[in-house]
Amino acid sequence: MVNTNVFLEIGLNHYLVLSTVLFCLGMIGVLLRKNAIVMLMSIELMLNAVNISFIAFGKYNSNIDGQIMVFFVMTIAAAEAAVGLALAVSIFKRFKEVNIRFFEHLKG
Amino acid sequence: MTADAFLFWFLALSTVAGGVMVVSLTNPIYAALSLAFTMVSVAAVFVTLEAFFVAGVQLIVYAGAVMVLFVMVLMLFDLKHEVESFARGKVTGAIKLLAAGLLAGLLIGAILYSSSGELGSSAPQAAAQIDSTKTLGYRLFTQHIFAFEALGVLLLVIAVGVVALSRSKGGTHGKH
Structure with a gap:
């Protein structure tokens, strides 16, 4: 009885668990990968997970401010991707690779 | 099963499958394509949550602009083979x-433990949300106008900074 309800009635918890799974996938990507661009992609995954939880809370609270916060998160994410990719281009010009271990040579 | x-x-x-592929595929172009797939799926999730305007913005900004930026940088680098794609050890x-x-288990446990509050599994009626785009614009340009303008300033600073960073000769190591 309980199991069929879990699968058939979609509630706030389902969206929150989906958000958690996606966030932890992005965290695994940031921790395990060594390509700087793939790490940036994983950060985008984490931000998307946070957006899902914002919108789910906003819907189930009948509050529109969750969607406004998602706008701000999206803007910050786009800016962060632009800066990160510019840094990656700079690293690539110097070392011909975007592996994260070259970022320890940043100075001057 | 209902629709x-x-x-x-x-x-x-x-x-989740797109996220797993982003993390696990070693070719960065495939990872970027999986990320675009994930973005489109997240936009569809927004549609099921009745946030239609945010879903459109998600498609345009993420699946459009940000993914084009990623793919263009990847093609600029010409990364076909990756030597060390994963961390050693x-x-x-x-x-x-x-x-x-552990973090995932902790968060899911907390969600399930605290799920008996007033935010039950019953969705609010759809009639209150039918005009959500108009309400969204109204709230954004009245109540959150300062944050909106601050974001504009931030984007200007980011644009100028990125152009200056990518125009500097030799990247981070200018003269050596």
């Missing part, structure tokens, strides 16, 4: 995976 339940499970599966890798799994 919205099937839609949720389908979208959850595609979202099996023990530290296992510890990192364990930490992420």
Whole structure:
């Protein structure tokens, strides 16, 4: 009885668990990968997970401010991707690779 | 099985599968394509949550602009083979995976433990949300106008900074 309800009635918890799974996938990507661009992609995954939880809370609270916060998160994410990719281009010009271990040579 | 339940499970599966492929594929172009797939799935999840305007913005900004930026940089680099795509060390890798799994278990446990509050599983009626785009614009330009203008300033600063950074000769190591 309980199991069929879990699968058939979609509630706030389902969206929150989906958000958690996606966030932890992005965290695994940031921790395990060594390509700087793939790490940036994983950060985008984490931000998307946070957006899902914002919108789910906003819907189930009948509050529109969750969607406004998602706008701000999206803007910050786009800016962060632009800066990160510019840094990656700079690293690539110097070392011909975007592996994260070259970022320890940043100075001057 | 009802239609919205099937839609949720389908979208959850595609979202998580895209995320797994982003993390696990060693070719960065494939990872970028999987990320675009995940973005489209997340936009569909927004549609099921009745946030239609945000879903459109998600498609335009993420699946359009940000993904084009990623793919263009990847093609600029011409990264076909990756030598060390994953971090070295099996023990530290296992510890990192364990930490992420522990965080996921902790969060899911907290969600399920605290789920008996007033935010039950019953969705509010759709009539209150039918005009959400108009309400969204109204709130954004009245109540959150300062944050909106601050974001404009931030984007200007970011644009100028990125152009200056990518125009500097030799990247971070100018003269040596």
